[in-house]
Amino acid sequence: MKTLIARSLKFESGVVQVLDQYLLPHQQVWHECRDVATMSELILTLKVRGAPLIGLAASLLIGYLVEQGEDKDAIARSIDELEATRPTAVNLMHCMAKLREALQAIDWQQQVITTAEQLFEEDTALCDRMANIGAELVNAGDNILTHCNTGALATAGVGTALGVIYYAAKQHGDIHVWVDETRPLLQGGRLTAFELDAWQIPYTLICDNMAASLMAAGKVDKVFVGADRIAANGDFANKVGTYNLAVLAHFHNIPFYVVAPITTLDRSCPNGAAIPIEQRAKSEVTGVSGSFGDCQWAPNNAEVYNPAFDVTPASLITGWVLDTGLFTGDEVALGVFSQS
Numbered sequence: 320m321k322t323l324i325a326r327s328l329k330f331e332s333g334v335v336q337v338l339d340q341y342l343l344p345h346q347q348v349w350h351e352c353r354d355v356a357t358m359s360e361l362i363l364t365l366k367v368r369g370a371p372l373i374g375l376a377a378s379l380l381i382g383y384l385v386e387q388g389e390d391k392d393a394i395a396r397s398i399d400e401l402e403a404t405r406p407t408a409v410n411l412m413h414c415m416a417k418l419r420e421a422l423q424a425i426d427w428q429q430q431v432i433t434t435a436e437q438l439f440e441e442d443t444a445l446c447d448r449m450a451n452i453g454a455e456l457v458n459a460g461d462n463i464l465t466h467c468n469t470g471a472l473a474t475a476g477v478g479t480a481l482g483v484i485y486y487a488a489k490q491h492g493d494i495h496v497w498v499d500e501t502r503p504l505l506q507g508g509r510l511t512a513f514e515l516d517a518w519q520i521p522y523t524l525i526c527d528n529m530a531a532s533l534m535a536a537g538k539v540d541k542v543f544v545g546a547d548r549i550a551a552n553g554d555f556a557n558k559v560g561t562y563n564l565a566v567l568a569h570f571h572n573i574p575f576y577v578v579a580p581i582t583t584l585d586r587s588c589p590n591g592a593a594i595p596i597e598q599r600a601k602s603e604v605t606g607v608s609g610s611f612g613d614c615q616w617a618p619n620n621a622e623v624y625n626p627a628f629d630v631t632p633a634s635l636i637t638g639w640v641l642d643t644g645l646f647t648g649d650e651v652a653l654g655v656f657s658q659s
């Protein structure tokens with residue numbers, strides 16, 4: 320495979336390498352990955368995370384395994400195993416379906432490798448298109464609220480919602496971002512803050528439960544978030560807490576946009592109720608862990624509910640920013656997302 324380099328994922332010196340997103344921002348550690356068990360562990364523990372990135376990292380590993388001479392049956396099994404790591408972000412299923420298709424060709428080795436490379440390179444282009452389209456919705460002076468991490472760390476390009484913010488800041492300069500810390504795993508506090516810092520875009524970190532009072536005080540002009548799966552009717556799943564923001568934005572008459580590449584659209588999924596939601600370990604809610612160590616505050620026998628994502632209904636969304644354009648509620652209700 321050719322050399323491919325993104326912010327948190329690369330294929331270099333003949334091996335897949337990932338930046339450990341669990342240790343950021345205080346430690347920047349790259350891991351080499353040569354087998355399915357290692358990649359599965361990296362994805363499950365969110366060292367590799369973000370809807371587009373998960374699919375791309377798994378794809379590069381499959382390309383690598385083909386280069387190592389694994390036979391067709393073994394590759395098919397590896398694709399199945401990687402696809403089963405996390406259930407909600409459909410980008411992973413999209414990538415694995417493309418690789419399965421390539422596996423049917425006579426020259427399957429070459430086709431799988433080319434497909435893995437193309438998926439990576441296409442994601443960069445998709446990010447650019449979304450960022451350009453979304454940046455037109457932003458005005459100089461806007462205070463934008465965002466949730467989770469949707470930047471260059473989560474994609475092969477500039478990001479989804481955070482990519483829009485980056486392009487808008489480049490165009491208008493005068494943008495300020497409210498960053499939800501995003502409990503339980505703090506992707507906002509650890510990763511979005513880290514990316515905005517590096518980009519020198521002014522931001523203020525808040526706890527998730529502070530958004531309501533900010534909105535009531537007129538301090539939020541727009542909300543931009545990413546998505547892990549958009550259903551045919553426009554409902555979408557994203558990091559848990561996104562639905563709270565959509566309800567709050569609706570109540571306060573604040574535009575609420577979802578930004579995602581076409582690879583996040585699942586035309587076969589009729590609505591949000593059909594999106595599988597990943598449930599995660601109790602320890603993520605009973606305490607925190609990271610580069611700073613582990614800490615538990617809840618009693619050992621506390622019952623815990625820990626869905627990684629929630630579903631926002633289409634009725635609360637002002638606009639869907641895809642790489643193919645900006646879609647309104649009327650267009651989505653007319654079935655624009657169900658057409659192939």
Ligand SMILES: CSC[C@@H](O)[C@@H](O)C(=O)COP(=O)(O)O
Nearest residue numbers: 368369370467469473545546558
């Ligand atoms: C990259 S943008 C969309 C989403 O993947 C993002 O908002 C998100 O929910 C990521 O969840 P994560 O559990 O960190 O993989």
